Amino acid sequence: MPAAATIQDSDVRVGARADTHTSDWRAVQAALMRVGEHLQKPTRLVLIGSSVGMWYGQAGRMTEDVDVWSPKSKVDLADIVQACEKAGVHFDPKGYDAPRDRLYLQMVTPGVVHVGKWKSEESMFRSGNLEVVHPPAENVIASKLVRAEPYDLDDIVYLMSRLDVSMVQVRNAVSTLADSARERAEDNIVFLELRRDILADVNKLSDREQPKPARRACP
Numbered sequence: 001m002p003a004a005a006t007i008q009d010s011d012v013r014v015g016a017r018a019d020t021h022t023s024d025w026r027a028v029q030a031a032l033m034r035v036g037e038h039l040q041k042p043t044r045l046v047l048i049g050s051s052v053g054m055w056y057g058q059a060g061r062m063t064e065d066v067d068v069w070s071p072k073s074k075v076d077l078a079d080i081v082q083a084c085e086k087a088g089v090h091f092d093p094k095g096y097d098a099p100r101d102r103l104y105l106q107m108v109t110p111g112v113v114h115v116g117k118w119k120s121e122e123s124m125f126r127s128g129n130l131e132v133v134h135p136p137a138e139n140v141i142a143s144k145l146v147r148a149e150p151y152d153l154d155d156i157v158y159l160m161s162r163l164d165v166s167m168v169q170v171r172n173a174v175s176t177l178a179d180s181a182r183e184r185a186e187d188n189i190v191f192l193e194l195r196r197d198i199l200a201d202v203n204k205l206s207d208r209e210q211p212k213p214a215r216r217a218c219p
Contacts, residue, residue, distance in 0.1 A: 025054035028066060029125065031103050034087035035080070036130030043083075044074035044131045047124065048108065048115055048143060050155060052134045055124055058158045069115055069135070070107045080105075115143045116176035137163045142173035145185035145192070156192065167193070 028051060036043075047055075049067035084091040090104030116139050124132040134140065137159045144152040159165060167189075174185045 024062060025051075025057075028054065028063065028103065031087060031089050032066070032130065032132060033125075033127035035083045035089055035105075036127030038083035038086040039079055039129035040083075041076045041079045042074070042129050042131070043076065043080060044133065045105075046072040046121065047132060047134045048113070048140055050151075052137070052140050053155045053158050053162075055134070056159070056162045058155070058162075061155075065104050065106045067106050067108050067113075070109050072121075072135075073107075075107075110178070113143060114146055114177045114181035115139050116173050118173070118176075136169075136173070137165050138169040138173035139176075141165060141170050142177060142185055145170070145174060145188045146177070146181045148184075148188040148191065153192070 032045075046069040047066060048069045050058075050061055050063050051066050054061045054063065081091050084105065088102060090102060092107045093104055115135055118136050118139050121133040121135055122137075124134060126132070141156050141159055144156050160170075171189065174182060174189065177185055
């Protein structure tokens with residue numbers, strides 16, 4: 001029998017609001033747990049993007065998609081498609097006219113998005129045959145530095161403060177990005193360092209004691 005699903009309530013916060021096109025983390029996790037209950041084979045999803053901050057309680061963050069880093073995930077395509085269908089979740093919609101009227105899993109490959117390299121991951125939760133993890137926070141931050149939109153900077157500040165991530169760790173993660181992405185991220189690190197108001201918030205919030213996630217080695 002599959003292992004019972006677990007929810008880490010202490011690490012989950014409800015977002016500001018939810019409608020038919022956006023979800024807070026509790027809704028996202030509930031949807032993923034339903035997927036896990038319908039999976040017939042062991043499946044491992046590596047989440048990136050805004051879902052990571054939401055998992056750690058980032059307030060006011062909503063999403064309509066869950067970004068999954070495909071190269072590190074373990075997925076049987078036919079199995080996850082049927083599980084998503086039964087769970088009421090769209091799987092990897094393509095094209096502008098693809099249905100996005102409810103939460104969907106977006107399989108992300110290297111190209112527009114870069115996450116770099118890492119040796120261990122953070123466990124999030126399990127449900128049935130589904131295991132959900134995310135890369136080290138510094139890699140998630142490095143990925144967001146490539147684009148560095150205002151909401152990316154908000155996510156960066158939150159993750160650095162919540163998980164006590166140092167600039168040294170961020171720079172090390174950035175150094176593992178592909179050339180063009182690394183150059184953009186390095187430029188934006190300079191911008192981030194100049195934003196003393198942001199870094200002041202990071203330093204202030206990082207003084208608070210927070211439970212640190214347990215890392216697991218990549219398979």
